[in-house]
Amino acid sequence: MAKRRQIMYTLMKALLAVMLSMCFLIVLVSFVLNANTINDKETTAIQEMAGRVDQEIYTYINSMHDLSELILLDDDVTLFIEAPENASLQDELKNKLVRVLENRQDISSIVVLSTNGTAVTNRNSDLNPYANYRDADWYVKAINYPNQYFLSPSYVQNLIGGEYRWVVSLSRAIVSRGEVKGVLLIDLNFTTIRSVCETAGIGEKGYVYLTDQNGNIIYHPFQRLVYSNLKSETLSPERLSEEGGVRSGDKIYFISGNNEIQWQTVCVLYANQLWREKIAVLPYYILIAAVFAIVILLLSYTISKQITQPLRHLQTAMSQVERGDLNVVAKIHSDNEIGELAETFNHMTQQLNQLMKQNKEEMEQRRASELKALYAQIKPHFLYNTLESIIWMAEKNSQKDIVFMTKNLARLFRTSISVKDELVPLSLELENAESYLAIQKIRYGSKINYCIDTEEGVENYKVVRLLLQPIVENAIYHGIKPKEGSGNISIYAYTSELDLIIEITDDGVGFDPANAKPSKEGTGIGIENVDSRIKLYFGENYGLTFKDRKGGGVRAIITLPILP
Amino acid sequence: MRRRLAVSIAVLVAFTAVLYAFFSTLIFVPEKQIVVIGKTMDDTIEFWKNVKEGLSAAAEEYHIKYEYVAPQTEKDIEEQIALVKDVVLQKPDAIILSAADSELLNESVRNIQAAGIPLVTMDSGVDYSPAVPFVGTDNYNAGLLTAEQIKTFLEPGKKVVVLNHYSNAQTGAEREQGIVDGLGADLVAGTYNCYASDGEAYEVTVDVLGSGATEIGCICAINEVVARGAARAVSDLGLSGSVKLAVFDSSQELIRFIENGTVTVAVVQKPFNMGYLAMKSAFDLIHYRNIPAETDTGIVIINKNNLFTPENQKLLFSFQ
DSSP states (O other), rough: HHHHHHHHHHHHHHHHHHHHHHHHHHHHHHHHHHHHOOOOOOOHHHHHHHHHHHHHHHHHHHHHHHHHHHHOHHHHHHHHHHHHHHHHHHHHHHHHHHHTTTTTEEEEEEEETTTTTEEEESSSSBBOOOOOGGGGHHHHHHHHOSSSSEEEEEEEEEEEEEEEEEEEEEEEEEEEEEEEEEEEEEEOOOOHHHHHHHSSTTTTTTTEEEEEETTTTETTTTHHHHHHTTSSSOOOOOGGOOOOOOEEEEEEEEEOOOOOOOEEEEEEEEEEHHHOOOOOHHHHHHHHHHHHHHHHHHHHHHHHHHHHHHHHHHHHHHHHHTOOTTOOOOOOSSSSSHHHHHHHHHHHHHHHHHHHHHHHHHEEEEEEHHHHHHHHHHHHHHHHHHHHHHHHHHHHHHHHHHHHHHHHHHHHHHHSOOOSSEEEEEHHHHHHHHHHHHHHHHHGGEEEEEEEOOTOTTTSSESSOOHHHHHHHHIIIIIITTTTSSSEEEEEEEEETTTEEEEEEEEEEEOOOOHHSSSSSTTTTHHHHHHHHHHHHHOOOOEEEEOTTTTOEEEEEEEEOOOO | OOOHHHHHHHHHHHHHHHHHHHHHHHOOOOEEEEEEEEEEEOOHHHHHHHHHHHHHHHHHHEEEEEEEOSSSTTTTTHHHHHHHHHHHHOOOSEEEEEOOTTTHHHHHHHHHHHHTTOOEEEEEOOHHHHHHHEEEEOOHHHHHHHHHHHHHHHHHHHOOEESSSSSSSSHHHHHHHHHHHHHHGGEEEEEEETTTTTHHHHHHHHHHHHHHOTTTTEEEEEEEEHHHHHHHHHHHHOOOOTBBEEEEEEEHHHHHHHHHHHHOOEEEEEEEHHHHHHHHHHHHTTTTOOOOOOOOOOOEEOOTTTSSSSSHHHHOOOOO
């Protein structure tokens, strides 16, 4: 039992060790590879995204530039700038601006400002009288560089009365007949810029912001936090020209710059966000590994069982054979060595079985032929002796004795020779012995006395036939015949525990059973034959023994099993 | 053998579950619940609007769910005390409190601490010692700086009237103390408690200036509400420029008063920062991190000339 387990466990352990370590190695390698590909893929993707956002912002600003062109070429603007104090022209222009900008959510205001201070806007409020616009960057630069347009950074526009809005503005000079007559101001709120930056999603925490070339923030998704100094970007302005992921602090910056508008688009990624994203997939890897491990466990169990099961079957079969059951067939159907082994084993048991059967048959045959030979031996021997006695009586002319003798001889033959069964009732055997004794008594007259007695109920017990006669014969020839005077023979049958005992006692001269048996020609055969027949039939525990009797003589004891 | 197999699988599954749970908690942080007990529900006050925006910004960043509760006006002390009681029963993960009264709220603070709820005071603290973490302006110092500003433009021989929003609130008491200490008692013509009402402030201003007392050279209104009352009164009286106005806080209205010269100097607090940092401190407290006993969010002195400097734009005008 222990050995079988060991094989199975050894197999399982080996399989588990190899398969599990391979499984974890594969999972680990794929995790690391995947983690790295996230990194590479994202780096490229984000760099591309920075470029895309930058392009969109540029396109947007460009469209504002186009809008400013359109406004400058408009007749109403030209008319107004020539006569800024004309109220009807002001109204006309105002109406036009309001109409044009009705659906523009991204434009905070448009102001057409004459150098003399009058202005037309698309808004209903008046200009803020305290607004110091003549010093403002957008105004100064537009006036000073009439051929260019000026794009401001983010600032609070206080030009419109009662409003303070964060805007980015595009301003340019209004030139009429070679003279700067005013400034056109387009203030953009951050609606479009914000949506462009926000739609570029970068991971969970990544974001996009815009700066000018000096690192001043134009738009930032956490602009208020940045303005409140609660957050800051650690990227220094001189690194704004770098590409492909600038690491600064805990963030990675991907920058794309545009020379035309001189703004930089910065995509920000948290360095630990990458790590977190990698970790985020880890539970799935663990799950996969666990599923693999369970499959491996089951697999190694099944495989090792598959290998050891036939061995176990074979072992069971073998131990059955060991216990003596030769009809065992090891039912193993496999093509490997174990299958071969099982086949060989089955073949072996089959052969063994056949051999045993053969052996048994042979033994039985031998016994039968032996018995036949024995009977063949008895018959002539006894017949000669009796016939000798009859001859002797005939010579004495004792007719009566001859009749008696012949009658008994007939009975003797009937009870012994004509009976075909090997086993006969004890009564028949006793009758047989009596017939024989009777014949001998006639022969020896008063020299022989006999008595036959049995325990109640033993008469019908089966015994081997021709059991008593040879012993009686032996007692007469070797016990009483050499003795001077008369002798007695007694036969007594009784049971002792599980055995049937038949005692044949004589008070003759006695004999040494060891050398007496073959002492006289023809006579010794009977006794030897009785013992071997009993043993042939019932085994070594039964048989014939001799004991010296007190006061001379021999006691022959036949031990037989009780066979009712 | 089968049982062993079953046991091994069970162990494996359990092990996986533990690993999974561990990494999941690393990734999915549960939302914390914080209740902010403010001083007023009045949403015309830009100061509190900005505080709330700061709270929201931090709450969003730290995945906090927060609720803002407050009495209708700053003078409803009893209502705030009752609110604290209710909130303590809710057992939030932390409480941020702006105490309407630094003395009367002591008991409430003690109750919050007894309930084991982390507490941060914001803008207005309590007198209770041991001190509760505080996020806000160093009001006494702000008062001193205000006094310093006033002295630069106060005409000789003129005096200052201080309009307090509520003298039992920590903000009111400390600012007033700072101003009085900075100016010296002889420069202070009087201090008035306006009970956080711009109407009251308006009337007090009209009373003080309308009585013909020419010795008053400066009105110092020490929060947004009384400042707007005072500014309106000075403007309506046509005294813009002749009677100087020093105020605390800013609003669009006050900025117009700065532009037109009615308000000479504004001591501007940083309500957005206050809200943001108070929320962050509460978050840190929940996670057993050390936070400073006092976080000074700072002030900026604003006048007509520096109103639109890039730095002050960022502070005064909220980027939406």
